[in-house]
Amino acid sequence: MKLIFPDDVPRRRRRAPTGIDMAVLFRMLMLARLNSSRTFDIDRPATLARKLGLRHGGTASDSISDALDLWHDLSIYFNQFAVGSDKGPRQFPPPIYREEGDSITLHPDWFELAMVERGYGKIDWPVPTNSVIQNIVLYASAFSYGAQTAEFRSPASLAMKIGLNSESPSAHLRNNVFPKAAEYLERQGRTLELDWPANRKTIRFKVTKFSKRSENPGPEQRPKKKAARKTKPTKTKPAKDRSWNEFRYMPEQGSGHYEYDLQGNRIWVGEDGEDV
Structure with a gap:
C-alpha cells in the first residue's frame, strides 16, 4: 500500500491516516450508503466529534477538520485489492470529490466501494478512534x-x-x-x-x-424449578420361597432346617416336619 499526495500539498500536511481519520472516512461511506447518493450532508466538526466518541473541546473539532482536509488530498494505492469479482492492484483517488458547506460529494470510486453488497459487515456502534x-x-x-x-x-x-x-x-x-x-x-x-x-x-x-440471559435475568428468563416427580406407589411383593436355603444341626432342637412363611418370617422345621 502506498499513500500519495499531490505535489502542491505542504509537507506538514503529508501524514498517514490516524484512527480519527479512518473513523471520519467510515462515517462518510456510511452516509453515502444510507442515502444511496454520492452527495450527503455531514455534521459540523463539534457534533461529529461527539458522535465519534471524542471528548468535547477545540482539539476534537480540530481533529475532525484535519481529517476532512486529509481526505481532500490523500490517494491510496493498493498492491492487491478486491471489490466484488475485480481483483488486483488499484488506486483510489481522494475520497472527497467536492465540499460545499455541510454537503460532501464522494468520488465515484469511493461511492462504488460504499455500495458494494458483498464483503460488508454491519457495525452499529462508533469505531474506536485509536x-x-x-x-x-x-x-x-x-x-x-x-x-x-x-x-x-x-x-x-x-x-x-x-x-x-x-x-x-x-x-x-x-x-x-x-x-x-x-x-x-x-x-x-x-x-x-x-x-x-x-x-x-x-x-x-x-x-x-x-x-441477554447472562445479564441479571428477569422472572421470565430465570430457569423454572422442576416439579417434584410423582412416584408410583410401590407394590409389596410376597416373600420368595426360600425353603431349603439353610440347613444345619442345632443340638437343642435336633436336625432340621429353616423355612420362611409368606410373610417372610423365618421358622425352624425339625426332621419330623413339625414347627419348633
Whole structure:
C-alpha cells in the first residue's frame, strides 16, 4: 500500500491516516450508503466529534477538520485489492470529490466501494478512534461475522497487521491493546474472547455479543424449578420361597432346617416336619 499526495500539498500536511481519520472516512461511506447518493450532508466538526466518541473541546473539532482536509488530498494505492469479482492492484483517488458547506460529494470510486453488497459487515456502534485499537476491533469483528476466529502465529505478526510499533509486542498486546479493546467492546455490548495461554505464541480472538440471559435475568428468563416427580406407589411383593436355603444341626432342637412363611418370617422345621 502506498499513500500519495499531490505535489502542491505542504509537507506538514503529508501524514498517514490516524484512527480519527479512518473513523471520519467510515462515517462518510456510511452516509453515502444510507442515502444511496454520492452527495450527503455531514455534521459540523463539534457534533461529529461527539458522535465519534471524542471528548468535547477545540482539539476534537480540530481533529475532525484535519481529517476532512486529509481526505481532500490523500490517494491510496493498493498492491492487491478486491471489490466484488475485480481483483488486483488499484488506486483510489481522494475520497472527497467536492465540499460545499455541510454537503460532501464522494468520488465515484469511493461511492462504488460504499455500495458494494458483498464483503460488508454491519457495525452499529462508533469505531474506536485509536488506530491500533480500531484495527484489532475491526479485524476481530470482520472474522466474527462469519462465525470465525482470527488467528495469528505470533505476537509480532499481529502487531504488524494492526500497526503496532513496539519492541515488546507480546507485552504490549497482553497488557495494553487487548485490555483496552475489551473495555471498548464491553461498552458497546460486545465481548472480546481471547485464547492466548501464557506458554503459547499462537493468538486467537473473536468478538461476540452479550448473551441477554447472562445479564441479571428477569422472572421470565430465570430457569423454572422442576416439579417434584410423582412416584408410583410401590407394590409389596410376597416373600420368595426360600425353603431349603439353610440347613444345619442345632443340638437343642435336633436336625432340621429353616423355612420362611409368606410373610417372610423365618421358622425352624425339625426332621419330623413339625414347627419348633
